[in-house]
Amino acid sequence: MYKNADEQLNLRSMTALEISEVLKQNGIERYRGKQIFSWLYKHVDSFEKMTDIPKKHIEQLYRLFYIDALHTSNIWASQTDDTQKYLFTLDDGHTVESVSMKYEHGNSICVSSQVGCKMGCAFCASTQAGFVRNLRPSEMLLQLEYVIRDRMKTQPDYRISNVVIMGIGEPLDNYDAVVRFLRLINEPGGFGIGYRHISLSTCGLVPQIYRLAEEGMPITLSVSLHTPDNVVRSQLMPINHRYPIEELIMACKEYGRKNNRRISFEYALIQGVNDSIADARKLAKLLTGILCHVNLILINPIKERNFVASTKQTQVLFVKTLEENHINVTIRRRLGLDIDAACGQLRKSHMN
């Protein structure tokens, strides 16, 4: 359970059942837990506004729980597509970013899981200013809540069809909070988002992938692979020193087998680094026999690095080589590039 310094419980980080238990222990009817839980997902943020909660309980509820909030510090709207990037300020003044994107299959929201990131991937802006702290489940939920609320101002029938945990931070490095967040957004009476509509992106924390495989939540695991070569991967992604490609692939196989899910491998094509035909062949060999899909991404510019996206011709050859070797592959559309909302471009430094 998440508590503040005054020992009050963080209401938004609790399931309906947990709220009910606390109420029961404190002499309040158990069924009120469900009522309170569902109000939180109707954009209500105080007990006074929960119209079916008797006034006599309100003082006691505030003694037991606190309801946290975010502050929307900025919103950038892309001029080229329907992407919007949000800068949220947390209660301790730190900032995180979220992105709403529109695809043919529906609306997607990308949330952050940490303030900063310790993983140090060479192509990523989120790690440049270091790691500050993990987000609470409520702070991840609030990103969804605030984005939905904002989008509903102009689109009253706005609905989310997918949630991706691919913003700032390595979600599996904040394992317990992220798993709790996943359970909360799946819970009926809340957002009720099916696990199959949730994707989690990881740089490859092998023990946590095995743990996640056992959680009984068949979300899509999206693994940042970026090269089939251990030497190159260790240069791009320091985590590879600890968990090399062979160990990562074994963990992915286990995840796919346990959850009957296709693994999504992310591969940012970087000119002269990982985009040769030999790389494509080696990648195909590595992934043969795995139920998977390769998502090719064109590396997005960040101002601290000199990586350049592969040419159109190289992309075509890379795709062709994978397809000839029976590997499912697509080139991902880059949304929100003009507002630094594309993959690897989110950062925590706006307020610094």
Ligand code: SF4
């Ligand atoms: S790519 Fe992901 S894991 Fe790597 S530094 Fe960026 S946020 Fe962290």
